[in-house]
Amino acid sequence: MKARAFSYLRPASVAEALAAFAAADGDASYIAGGQSLVPALALRLQAPERLIDIAHIPELRGIALADGVLRLGALTRHVEAHDNPLIAAHAPLLALAAPFVAHPAIRNRGTLGGSVALADPASEFPAMMLALEAEMEIAGPDGTRRVPAAAFFQDLYQTAIEPGELLVAFHIPVAGPHHRCAFDELARRRGDYALVGCGVMLGFDDAIVAEARIAFLSVGPVPQRAAAAEAALTGRALDAEAIRAAQAALADDLDPQDDEQVPAAMRLHLARVLLGRLLGRIAGDAA
Ligand SMILES: Cc1cc2nc3c(=O)[nH]c(=O)nc-3n(C[C@H](O)[C@H](O)[C@H](O)COP(=O)(O)OP(=O)(O)OC[C@H]3O[C@@H](n4cnc5c(N)ncnc54)[C@H](O)[C@@H]3O)c2cc1C
Incomplete structure (x- = not known):
């Protein structure tokens, strides 16, 4: 065709x-x-x-750090999310997730704006924007507005972008030295869309988890924060008991449905396995 x-x-x-x-x-x-x-x-x-x-519009380009906020133009390519030192230092979840997005040829052309505007629930960058608490800058006939990631992803392939509006940039509060991040996903083959994916960003106060952000992809129609698992981790050391509590809490956060790839119970199980691995990795790094 x-x-x-x-x-x-x-x-x-x-x-x-x-x-x-x-x-x-x-x-x-x-x-x-x-x-x-x-x-x-x-x-x-x-x-x-x-x-x-829109690929030649200068206003949609640029990677810049100012006043504790990283601004990424919508045309920032997937490959830049992986290679750019400002992104690696200040929004590491994007850099960690980038190698899991498609294949190198696609990452050379695909843009963060295109990925987030499309809002495929199995895409890595939308979920990481949620974990990073990014604000989306959107331009329309009446001017420019900003929408927090938590209000941006509305339903399957539906976002806060109205017909004719343009996603201009992402504004991301930067990660500090007390933050630790990890990303991983489970897919049938490398480069395939994930059966389940997860990004974790923890802020530590000495050995205590002072802030937890956990976002999943491929668990429903929109990328999803795991508030109960975040609460289970906050205010305590990241030990085996805390990790088990966070894994158990996912039953309150996620409500996956049966589909042709995996039954719902299996997806919840995979999400728990993945979260356990990521938290274990962060605990190992922090030790
Ligand atoms: C074989 C294959 C495998 C893939 N695997 C993955 C994967 O594993 N993970 C993953 O996340 N993605 C995957 N993708 C999708 C890929 O990442 C796309 O590049 C990305 O989803 C879209 O980015 P783009 O810049 O190419 O957007 P385009 O294809 O140009 O546009 C996509 C949509 O977004 C709209 N749009 C684009 N930019 C803007 C903007 N600034 N403002 C408003 N609307 C806009 C367009 O109108 C269109 O509707 C895969 C694609 C292919 C072909």
Whole structure:
């Protein structure tokens, strides 16, 4: 199958891109890295009349640190999430998750903005934005607004981005020297979408867990924080008992459904195994 014939525009600014979308009467798509959109066009899962290529807009680029916040332009590529020293130092969950996203050719073109705007529940970066408590900067006809990650992912492939709006950048409060992070996932083959994935970020006060953030992917229609497991860890040492308590608490956090890949009970079991491994890894590093 081939894509429908489409017109192609390459705006030079966010304002031009928004105007181009508005002029298309809703029959348009933005394209960034094209790693999800182009296959969807080829299969005619999407068939817009107009493609608006945002990959050359300078306002959507850049990786910068200011006042304790890391700003990542929406066009930051997956490969940069892995290689950029500012990201590795200040938002390590993105760097740790990047090698698990697809394959090198896709990581060279795919953008953080495209991944997060698409909001595939099996994607690594949306869940890590949730764990990092990022704010999404969104531009629309009425100006720019910021949406916290906790309010951004609304349902399966549905986000706070309204039709025609553009995701401009991520604003991420930086991790400090007292934070320890770990990411891993379980997939049938390396590069496949994960059966379950998890990122953990713990803030320590000496040996005590002062802050816990745990986010899962592939456990439901949206990426999910594990509030009960976080509470089970907070205010105590990260020992075997605390890890078991966090694993047990996942029953209150996650409610996976049966699907063609694995039954719900198996997915919850895998999530517990994964969380135990990650917490054990952090405990080992901290010791
Ligand atoms: C074989 C294969 C395996 C893959 N495996 C994984 C995987 O394991 N994990 C994973 O997370 N992903 C995986 N992906 C998806 C890949 O990471 C995509 O690159 C990413 O999801 C989309 O980024 P993109 O820049 O290519 O977006 P595009 O494909 O250009 O766009 C995707 C969607 O987002 C919209 N969009 C893009 N940028 C913006 C913006 N700034 N503002 C508003 N809307 C925007 C587009 O209109 C489109 O609807 C895989 C893809 C392939 C083809």
